[in-house]
Amino acid sequence: MANRGGVEEEERLLEEPKHDEKVSESTARPLEDKVTWRNLPEKKQLLLLALCRLSTPLSNACLLPYLYYLVKSILSDPEHPSASQEISRLTGLLVAAYPIGQMSTSMIWGRLSDAYGRKPVILLGLLISVTANLAFGFSRSIGMLLFWRVLAGMANGILGVMRTMTAEIVKERRYQTRAFLALPLIFNSGRVAALAIGGCLADPVHNLPWLFGPTGIFNFHANPDGVAWTVRYPYALPSLFNGAVLAICLVLATLWLRESLPRRERDRNPGLVIRDSVREFVQRRILRKADAGYTAVEVEEGDVLTADVPVAGPVSGASTPTHYKPKLHRPAFREIWTQHLLKTLLAFALLPLHNATFLHIFPVFLSMPTTSDDEPTIFRFTGGLGLASPTVGVYLATFGICGILLQLFIYPRIQKHLGTLGAFRLANSIFPIAYVFAPYLSLLAEHKTTKWLAMAAILFSQVMARTMAIPSSVILLTEAAPRRSVLGTVHGAGNTLSALASATGPVIGGILLARGINAGAVGFVWWCWLLLVALSALAWSFMLNKVNEDDDSVDAVPLE
Structure with a gap:
């Protein structure tokens, strides 16, 4: 027991830099070494990982405009x-089926990735996502739609693995805030595209008649109703698009993504071997490049060559001792769940509990037919805005672009001045404002200009809040992990709770929306569910402990 304690103490000293060393490093950092997107390391690997992240918005957000x-x-x-x-x-x-699938596999994916590597888990998840997306579009019963939604969610339980891989790819802590923004950035970009494409490609016979209608370009058989398969399966085209994009991402990840699990980084990577073999075949047989007599070794950004055995010195011939990195201690499963981590996990789960409900309720609310209330009161009124699916998709996508710009230019500045926890609290204070006023849009359905301005204000507020809240919550969860060696498990747990919240919220929201419509009070779901949860999340954010954030290193994301 004494020996184990000594090993753990030595490990702690190796993993955690002393405060004096960190301060001196920060003060000694030159001005030109400031953290920017340009000098972010491992950009190629982060881009590949972010492309894999497209599986979630394509699988989940694409159907919202036409659901x-x-x-x-x-x-x-x-x-x-x-x-x-x-x-x-x-x-x-249908919205809840996806996170139910995520919840059922998130911990499993996390533990498998800790044992067998991150890349195999991500590739398997992408393969299942491709299958589920393609099949969903050709399903014409609620039962089959639910089945494929659950399967797509199970495949996308790999989100926690992707977050863990981000922390392992970018090892310097001061770069990790930017690195953690890369995945949400691509996620938001994919969400923008998915919302617009989903709304425009749905029911193509009516929304794209010049391509799929009775006189459309693709109506080769002159079907009087339009292209036959789009008439029979009017919502298959968005799913076909999703499947094609995810298949491309799967191929790119197979051929170029490197393993990041420390003990498996040096293992044989079949995807990279295939890539090199294809490249060599193309150069020798197609481009007819002559063999120069030696093999060029490609060292990618971030690769470090280290000796596994003693190496002879260049002059004396003496043996240079090898410095072996001690094996990191992996705590028992019950030892992972510290009080700080459990409090952070609850905050992590409260965010999707209301955010996922909003992402479901708002497009449905915009699509619902308008009604004329003879005597509306401040709390009793009903109806939607009666917008078509292309309009809903394009409008939501437009404000998704705002989220991208906010994430690129505004969030880093807010996080620098307020810290991660301060930015998280600020975001949680904005959500309730959006939820209070959202249902009153139905009273503006007949006001052509005012309703668009009011919709813009509601959407901008919610998008700005979630743009700050999502990356902050991920960083806070990463900081709460007791050790780097259990990051996969911690993010798997976070993804499980997030999926549970994302499943529970829309189900409750759909039920309360239906009851509100029946009672003539469409605001019932907004005020009695979304607002209540958002206020609870705001209150709980003040229960979290402030993490170490130096004035000179606000971009740091401590992992130990």
């Missing part, structure tokens, strides 16, 4: 007076 119309097209009597309530409940189930 209302997809469910309506499956109902046996879509014009029945109670159809809106039924659609609200079913859309909630």
